[in-house]
Amino acid sequence: MKNKITLTCFALSFASFANAQVGINTPNPASTFDIVAKSATGTSKAPEGLLVPRIDRLRAQSMDGIATSTLIFVNNATTGTQTGKAVNINSVGYYYFDGTNWIKLNSGTINDKDTNIYNSNGSLAGNRTVAQNANTLAFTGSAINAFSVDGNTFSVDAANNRVGIGTTSPNNLLDLGQSNGKKLALWNSTAGDDFYGFGAAANVLQIFAGAPADGNALMTLNKTGKVGIGTTNPQTNFHTIGTRRFENATPGSVTVGSVLTATDGNGTAEWKTPVAEAVVGALTGSGINIPFVNNSDYKYTGRYITLPPGRWAVTITQLAQTVGTLDTDDWMFVRSTFTDQNVAVGAVATRSADVNGGPSLMSFRVQGPGVSTNPQQFDVFQGAVFINNTSGANKTYRYIVGATVTGGGPNSATTIQNFGGTWSESSIYATAIK
Numbered sequence: 001m002k003n004k005i006t007l008t009c010f011a012l013s014f015a016s017f018a019n020a021q022v023g024i025n026t027p028n029p030a031s032t033f034d035i036v037a038k039s040a041t042g043t044s045k046a047p048e049g050l051l052v053p054r055i056d057r058l059r060a061q062s063m064d065g066i067a068t069s070t071l072i073f074v075n076n077a078t079t080g081t082q083t084g085k086a087v088n089i090n091s092v093g094y095y096y097f098d099g100t101n102w103i104k105l106n107s108g109t110i111n112d113k114d115t116n117i118y119n120s121n122g123s124l125a126g127n128r129t130v131a132q133n134a135n136t137l138a139f140t141g142s143a144i145n146a147f148s149v150d151g152n153t154f155s156v157d158a159a160n161n162r163v164g165i166g167t168t169s170p171n172n173l174l175d176l177g178q179s180n181g182k183k184l185a186l187w188n189s190t191a192g193d194d195f196y197g198f199g200a201a202a203n204v205l206q207i208f209a210g211a212p213a214d215g216n217a218l219m220t221l222n223k224t225g226k227v228g229i230g231t232t233n234p235q236t237n238f239h240t241i242g243t244r245r246f247e248n249a250t251p252g253s254v255t256v257g258s259v260l261t262a263t264d265g266n267g268t269a270e271w272k273t274p275v276a277e278a279v280v281g282a283l284t285g286s287g288i289n290i291p292f293v294n295n296s297d298y299k300y301t302g303r304y305i306t307l308p309p310g311r312w313a314v315t316i317t318q319l320a321q322t323v324g325t326l327d328t329d330d331w332m333f334v335r336s337t338f339t340d341q342n343v344a345v346g347a348v349a350t351r352s353a354d355v356n357g358g359p360s361l362m363s364f365r366v367q368g369p370g371v372s373t374n375p376q377q378f379d380v381f382q383g384a385v386f387i388n389n390t391s392g393a394n395k396t397y398r399y400i401v402g403a404t405v406t407g408g409g410p411n412s413a414t415t416i417q418n419f420g421g422t423w424s425e426s427s428i429y430a431t432a433i434k
Contacts, residue, residue, distance in 0.1 A: 057089045062080075069096060074094075139156075152167050166178075253309060282305070283304075289415040292415065294406055298337065298403060301398075307387060308389065315430070318381050324370065337385055359383065
């Protein structure tokens with residue numbers, strides 16, 4: 001007992017040496033206080049170590065004036081309460097004081113091991129939030145499945161710079177896996193019954209728009225290049241069920257009855273009026289009388305035709321009844337054409353600039369003789385005029401007659417009566433020109 005020196009006595013014996021280093025079992029302490037084991041190796045059974053104060057939780061909870069870094073060993077965690085300075089004392093073990101509370105040191109039990117993600121796997125005890133502020137958070141790696149969430153729910157292939165959803169082996173920059181059905185939502189309702197996005201079936205790409213939870217795709221493209229609209233099983237390169245609409249570059253320019261026509265050798269197509277399309281003219285009034293005199297004016301007869309855009313050959317068939325007296329050498333030459341002016345029957349009008357690209361006049365001659373006692377002198381004349389409607393809309397053209405020239409010396413009281421009227425032989429019709 002005389003040779004034993006307690007740690008307290010030994011420390012007190014050196015307290016007067018402010019700049020000294022204290023050693024236990026060593027003459028050359030390597031720090032302020034250096035304890036060296038008597039037997040650092042070998043099979044000696046003599047205990048070695050350092051004993052710190054052993055107290056219960058109530059005592060640790062009751063202390064005041066504790067210096068930061070004070071170390072204790074709590075040997076009974078059932079006394080006192082887990083509040084105040086003892087808020088962290090929940091089991092037997094070593095604790096140090098951080099200036100406010102006792103902080104538990106790792107005791108070596110399985111629950112107290114360091115479980116940060118750099119050393120071992122672990123489980124979150126609750127929700128966590130990482131506040132990055134202006135800082136970045138980066139992960140680096142070189143493995144195929146370098147980062148994942150719940151297996152293959154989300155997988156990052158760092159070896160090939162790919163991301164997989166539903167697969168841990170993505171084959172593309174973004175790979176949604178091998179499952180069929182709805183794959184990518186651009187928008188979906190909360191209930192999942194108003195889906196806009198893309199899906200997949202066997203060898204088929206699907207496009208959904210407003211689909212219910214169990215609805216079919218409205219458009220499909222299969223691996224053979226067949227597109228289906230309104231059908232999920234297209235039988236040709238383009239297969240649609242329902243109505244179709246193809247517009248020309250000019251909105252509203254397609255007339256009913258048009259045909260889709262190639263406009264170049266590459267197959268560019270537009271709606272065109274078919275070559276065989278015919279338009280029949282109409283009649284207003286009972287026609288006009290044309291006296292046997294020289295007159296440069298054209299007058300509206302009452303016959304007209306409304307033409308869609310395009311080039312047209314307009315055929316005029318007209319009966320002419322001469323009433324009056326004509327000598328053998330009396331004659332009158334009559335010209336007719338079309339105006340696009342909106343004038344009354346019998347009013348003077350001018351020829352339309354759309355009358356071009358071919359015959360612009362349908363002309364005829366009435367020749368004597370004729371006597372007043374035999375007024376029923378009839379002739380039927382026919383000819384064609386070309387009209388090119390470039391307005392982009394339907395346009396009405398009115399049949400005008402005039403620019404008359406006479407010869408011989410006919411009686412001015414002699415007339416062609418009811419020209420353009422309701423004669424059954426008279427007509428105007430147009431045929432589209434390609």
